Amino acid sequence: MxxxxxxxxxxxxxxxxxxxxxxxxxxxxxxxxxxxxxxxxxxxxxxxxxxxxxxxxxxxxxxxxxxxxxxxxxxxxxxxxxxxxxxxxxxxxxxxxxxxxxxxxxxxxxxxxxxxxxxxxxxxxxxxxxxxxxxxxxxxxxxxxxxxxxxxxxxxxxxxxxxxxxxxxxxxxxxxxVGSGPSQVYDVSPHNLFPKVFATLMRGEPARINGDDYATPDGTCVRDxxxxxxxxxxxxxxxxxxxxxxxxxxxxxLGSGAGTSVREIVDAMRDVTGIATEPLVGPRRPGDPARIVAAGDLAARDLAWETRFTIHSMVRTAWEAMPRG
The missing domain is CATH 3.40.50.720 (NAD(P)-binding Rossmann-like Domain)
Structure with missing residues (x-):
């Protein structure tokens, strides 16, 4: 060992x-x-x-x-x-x-x-x-x-x-x-998307989407x-x-090769948390590309890389690990 x-x-x-x-x-x-x-x-x-x-x-x-x-x-x-x-x-x-x-x-x-x-x-x-x-x-x-x-x-x-x-x-x-393992170790960063949106929802405020007119399936940016x-x-x-x-x-x-839209993330967060606030759609942020994802082919070949979690399971494990109060 x-x-x-x-x-x-x-x-x-x-x-x-x-x-x-x-x-x-x-x-x-x-x-x-x-x-x-x-x-x-x-x-x-x-x-x-x-x-x-x-x-x-x-x-x-x-x-x-x-x-x-x-x-x-x-x-x-x-x-x-x-x-x-x-x-x-x-x-x-x-x-x-x-x-x-x-x-x-x-x-x-x-x-x-x-x-x-x-x-x-x-x-x-x-x-x-x-x-x-x-x-x-x-x-x-x-x-x-x-x-x-x-x-x-x-x-x-x-x-x-x-x-x-x-x-x-x-x-x-x-x-x-994103997400959390069985150890319940959670993302402590106030700058990262999941903890930031969770905190917003727990305050009773709507999540914010920056632009919904991109050339993507639902109009919002796609990220990995x-x-x-x-x-x-x-x-x-x-x-x-x-x-x-x-x-x-x-x-x-280490990428999914597909990505998830901001709207899909927000919808999954509402489903998992049960906090049904309608997101606030604002203007685009300058410099935000419509879609960026990473291919993980080499890592799959050499490092047994695979993405095994759905977006709902990513949100659920993150939400379950987040401290309350």
Whole structure:
């Protein structure tokens, strides 16, 4: 049984990854400074190291102490909109944090890395379906920082190729992560769609739809939503492949290939919550493309990637996990 360190392991995505690792028979160590993560999110059977990703010595010590063969790097500042207000903080956490991690891995001789990246690296693509070959044109410091972190990882793979501990790595890109697993770990972000709309509905206010005159089946924007359990399982499959020495692509998209409209999301939320308010339709937001989804063909081939949840089950699991009051 091999141990993996999960940075950001007490967060929404990271804690689900920790749970998936344990279920797959790996040992898991959650590494988190608890700035946004929650101690109670770390599942039983996992160890928690409370420390900062920018602390090279602490990361190195955690890797050595627990004999970690690899890292799943989920720690970071994940708010695209807010990153425009706080670009230096975003780069510090996402770029400097990745550089610190790579230094610590080299010092500890830890060879495997799965990076939790973002489809934000694509910006607003010219194509409706994003593939790994789609040009990266990030439009926020968040998307830029994720792309730079991927470059850092790529360069470290090259730099260590002939060393005693060559780095093997892959990056996983995805759009909107929603839902909750059986552990009842919920999305704590006030900026993400599901918690934001849930809070609006619980206040008795209507959800807002920005434009209903797009060239889509119901006139509202179509986006890609993936369930956090499916996402966590893909991270674990990537870790397993690296642990077994199987070659992986440098990047994979984790997408549905189909997408869901904003109207379908709002309707599902009304069905699941029983809060039957009519959504308020406003004007389009500048720059919002009609449809963006990611193809997951490569991940299906190499990482057993599949989207197993309907939009109603995504909403239901998220709603059941949300705290009340």
């Amino acid at each position: 091999t141990a993996w360190l999960v940075t950001g392991g007490a967060g929404y995505i990271g804690a689900h990854v920790v749970s998936a690792l344990l279920e797959a028979g790996f040992e898991a160590v959650a590494y988190d400074n608890l700035s946004t993560g929650k101690r109670r999110f770390v599942p039983g059977g996992a160890r928690l190291v409370e420390a900062d990703i920018l602390d090279t010595d602490a990361v190195t010590a955690a890797l050595r102490t627990h004999g970690c063969v690899g890292v799943i790097h989920c720690a970071g500042y994940k708010y695209a909109g807010e990153s425009v207000k706080y670009p230096t903080h975003t780069y510090l956490q996402n770029v400097s944090g990745t550089a610190t991690l790579l230094e610590a891995m080299a010092a500890a001789g830890t060879r495997n890395l799965v990076f939790s990246s973002s489809a934000g690296v694509y910006g607003t693509p010219d194509t409706e379906v994003v593939t790994e070959d789609t040009e990266c044109r990030p439009e926020s410091p968040y998307g830029e920082s994720k792309l730079v972190a991927e470059w850092l990882i790529r360069d470290q793979v090259t730099a260590t190729a002939s060393s005693d501990a060559p780095l093997a790595a892959t990056s996983l890109r995805y759009f909107n992560v 939503y993936v369930h956090v359990v499916d996402l966590a399982n893909a991270h674990v499959e990537a870790a397993r492949a690296l642990d077994e020495g199987r070659p992986l692509e440098p990047v994979y998209n």
